[in-house]
Amino acid sequence: MRAELRVEQVVEAGPESVWALLTDWEQQGRWMPATRVNSVDGRGVGGRITARTGFGPLGFLDTMTVTQWDPPRRCEVLHTGRIVRGPGVFAVEPLGPGRCRVVWEEHLDLPLGMLGRAGWPLVRPLARAGLALALRRFSAQV
Numbered sequence: 001m002r003a004e005l006r007v008e009q010v011v012e013a014g015p016e017s018v019w020a021l022l023t024d025w026e027q028q029g030r031w032m033p034a035t036r037v038n039s040v041d042g043r044g045v046g047g048r049i050t051a052r053t054g055f056g057p058l059g060f061l062d063t064m065t066v067t068q069w070d071p072p073r074r075c076e077v078l079h080t081g082r083i084v085r086g087p088g089v090f091a092v093e094p095l096g097p098g099r100c101r102v103v104w105e106e107h108l109d110l111p112l113g114m115l116g117r118a119g120w121p122l123v124r125p126l127a128r129a130g131l132a133l134a135l136r137r138f139s140a141q142v
Contacts, residue, residue: 001117002086005106005128009135013142015092015100019072021142022090022102025049031137033130034059044069049077053084060084085109102138104131 011018021027025040025047034053038061041048047066052059060083067087068076075090086108093101106127110116 001110001120003106003108003110003120003124003127005104005108005124005131007104007128007131007135009102009132009139010095011100011102011139011142012098013100014098015072015094018092018100018102018142021138022092023071023075031141032134033137035062042066064088079106079108083111085111102135104135106131 023043025043026037028051029036032053034055035051037049037051039048039050043066045066045068047069049064049066051062051064053062054060061081062079062084063081064077064079066075067078068074072092074092077088079085079088086106088107089103089105091103091105093103095101110120112119
């Protein structure tokens with residue numbers, strides 16, 4: 001079963017400024033809750049990012065490879081970790097001068113088999129709230 005999440009945030013800045021901060025992998029921990037980027041190996045297609053998400057000992061390693069790179073419009077990654085697996089997307093949609101919409105999508109393969117599928121209805125609202133909070137924090141930093 002694939003878990004689908006999508007959040008959007010209107011940002012009062014142009015696509016180039018938004019793209020620059022959105023894909024500044026090293027700085028994502030400043031706006032993504034409970035996330036610390038450990039390493040970045042390249043930008044664009046083939047780039048690899050390793051981050052830790054969680055609180056204290058309750059967390060997981062999130063490894064990603066960039067699979068699509070279309071500045072300043074779209075970046076796709078493939079999550080390749082043990083817990084988080086599947087594609088993720090950042091899209092930047094212009095709305096007029098100095099304004100755009102950021103769309104964050106995750107299409108994740110649920111871990112833990114039947115337990116993961118059974119728990120998703122409980123986890124989904126928390127995951128969505130975390131992504132929405134991240135985009136609000138992001139918008140405030142642009």
